[in-house]
Amino acid sequence: MSAPRGARWTSALAGLVLALSLGGCRAEAAQDPSRPSDAPKQAPAPESARQADEFAADPAPSGRRALRWIEGFCALGPRVPGTAGAEKARAAIVAAIRAAGVEPKLVPLRMSTTRGELEFVNVLVELPGKSSKRVVWGAHYDTPDVREDPYWQSEFPEGSLFVGANDGGSGIAVLLELLRALRARGVGEVGHSFLFLDGEERIGPPPFNPTLDDPKANACFGARGQVAKWRDAKHLPEAFVLLDMVGDRELDLVRETTYSDARLLELFQRAAKSAGLEKTQLVGERGMMDDHVPFQAAGVPSIDLIDWTYGPPDARGRAGAYWHTPADTPDKLSAPSLETTAKLCLAALPELERFARGER
Numbered sequence: 001m002s003a004p005r006g007a008r009w010t011s012a013l014a015g016l017v018l019a020l021s022l023g024g025c026r027a028e029a030a031q032d033p034s035r036p037s038d039a040p041k042q043a044p045a046p047e048s049a050r051q052a053d054e055f056a057a058d059p060a061p062s063g064r065r066a067l068r069w070i071e072g073f074c075a076l077g078p079r080v081p082g083t084a085g086a087e088k089a090r091a092a093i094v095a096a097i098r099a100a101g102v103e104p105k106l107v108p109l110r111m112s113t114t115r116g117e118l119e120f121v122n123v124l125v126e127l128p129g130k131s132s133k134r135v136v137w138g139a140h141y142d143t144p145d146v147r148e149d150p151y152w153q154s155e156f157p158e159g160s161l162f163v164g165a166n167d168g169g170s171g172i173a174v175l176l177e178l179l180r181a182l183r184a185r186g187v188g189e190v191g192h193s194f195l196f197l198d199g200e201e202r203i204g205p206p207p208f209n210p211t212l213d214d215p216k217a218n219a220c221f222g223a224r225g226q227v228a229k230w231r232d233a234k235h236l237p238e239a240f241v242l243l244d245m246v247g248d249r250e251l252d253l254v255r256e257t258t259y260s261d262a263r264l265l266e267l268f269q270r271a272a273k274s275a276g277l278e279k280t281q282l283v284g285e286r287g288m289m290d291d292h293v294p295f296q297a298a299g300v301p302s303i304d305l306i307d308w309t310y311g312p313p314d315a316r317g318r319a320g321a322y323w324h325t326p327a328d329t330p331d332k333l334s335a336p337s338l339e340t341t342a343k344l345c346l347a348a349l350p351e352l353e354r355f356a357r358g359e360r
Contacts, residue, residue: 059184061346063339066173069096070247070338071330073172074163080145081199081221082118089141093123093172093196100180102127109225112215114204115148120221121198127182129191133356136193136237136300137178137345139171139244140200140222140291144324151206152324160326166310167328170247170338172196177342182349190353193237197222200244200291212294223291227298238356239264240295240302245319246341247333248307253341258287261301267355268303268348275347277340301355305341 072092079089090106097104107122123141128134143164146152156162163169179194199221202208210220212227230236241264246253255265269282282305292302311322311332322328354360 059180061177061181061339061342063335063337063342066170066177066338066342067247067330067333067335069176070165070169070173070333073169074165074330078146078161078163079141079143079168081120081142081203086121086142086198090121090123090196093141093176096176097123097125097179100176100183102179102183107226107229109198109222109229111199111221111225113221114218118199118203118221120225122222122226123196125179125194127179127192127194128187130187130189131191131357133189133358134191134193134237135239135241135352135356136195136295137175138195138197138223138240138242138291139168139175140197141168141172142198142201142222143168144201145203146324149202155325157326162324162326163329165328165330165333166245166247167323168200169330170245170333170341171243174243174246174338174341174345177338178345181342181346188353190238190356195226197226197291199223208289210289210291210293212297219289220291220294224294227294227300231298236298236300237295238301238358239352240292240300241345241352242290242292242302242304242306243341243345244290244304244306245310245323246305246307247338248310249332249334249337250309251334251337251340252284252307252309253282253305253344254284254286254288254308255282256288256290256292256304256306257285259289259293259296260303261296263355263360264301264303264352267351268305268344271348271351272344275343277344277347305344 076088076092078085080086094104102125104123104125107124109120110117111120143162144152146156146162175194182192202219204218208219209217211217212224265282286308288304288306290304292304295302308319311320314321322332
């Protein structure tokens with residue numbers, strides 16, 4: 001996850017509700033979703049495959065299932081783009097998607113970085129609707145290269161790892177829960193795509209720059225490449241919802257007001273209230289540069305659902321003591337937070353689909 005911009009806080013709401021109520025596309029590059037174009041096929045780890053089987057069960061969102069999946073996902077190790085770790089992560093995601101009864105596809109993207117041209121690989125799932133209108137749900141799965149980046153080396157003692165349980169893992173797990181729920185619902189008027197993004201983390205020196213079409217951009221590679229691809233094909237979605245760092249035990253989703261669409265902010269606020277999730281309404285105000293920035297720049301109404309207070313306060317004013325450190329591990333997350341985020345998204349779904357149809 002990126003660093004913030006233009007921080008401005010208002011009063012925050014405390015606590016987390018534990019008991020919840022709710023009760024024609026241009027084809028991407030044809031490719032075996034279990035591997036990138038230039039790497040040998042690699043099967044998912046046995047533990048990942050076992051956990052993926054859980055996604056064929058009850059389609060109702062389950063925070064416990066999501067947390068168990070994150071535990072297995074993090075056991076695979078770091079997920080630096082272009083490495084075997086990233087390949088293992090994709091295999092685990094693909095296995096969970098297939099267990100949900102859907103066939104994903106990989107979208108390889110060659111992007112320029114300060115370390116030369118690299119291939120980033122998004123995982124894409126499409127649930128078509130009766131119309132061409134669609135909403136895209138996204139989350140990133142990569143982790144930063146803390147060994148090569150001097151900016152992070154001081155945070156990671158020799159031998160320590162960054163497995164990104166909250167920063168990367170939580171959003172992916174909630175996306176999988178939403179995928180299963182929406183597939184079980186059947187075909188609706190509006191389609192839904194699920195985009196598991198590679199390369200959100202910065203590569204190269206700070207500051208974090210996710211600007212679309214900027215040759216000096218050093219972050220959000222998967223998002224920028226995907227937006228450019230869909231823009232060229234005239235296939236941009238009607239809305240984009242990003243999930244990032246949504247599993248913290250003390251869940252406080254912020255109002256990202258600099259780059260998120262104001263209409264979507266209010267839409268999710270109304271959904272939280274109507275579903276009895278008042279204590280998870282978007283609180284405070286903060287500007288966040290994240291994977292939604294390229295979508296918003298391309299004219300796609302977007303929102304970043306993110307909790308920027310992860311762990312005890314950090315003396316340097318960052319997201320918290322656990323952010324981008326070896327402490328970002330599954331034991332810092334909670335099943336109720338993951339389930340709450342999924343149910344908030346489902347509560348927003350009816351109005352979000354009306355928004356996508358142009359009924360605003």
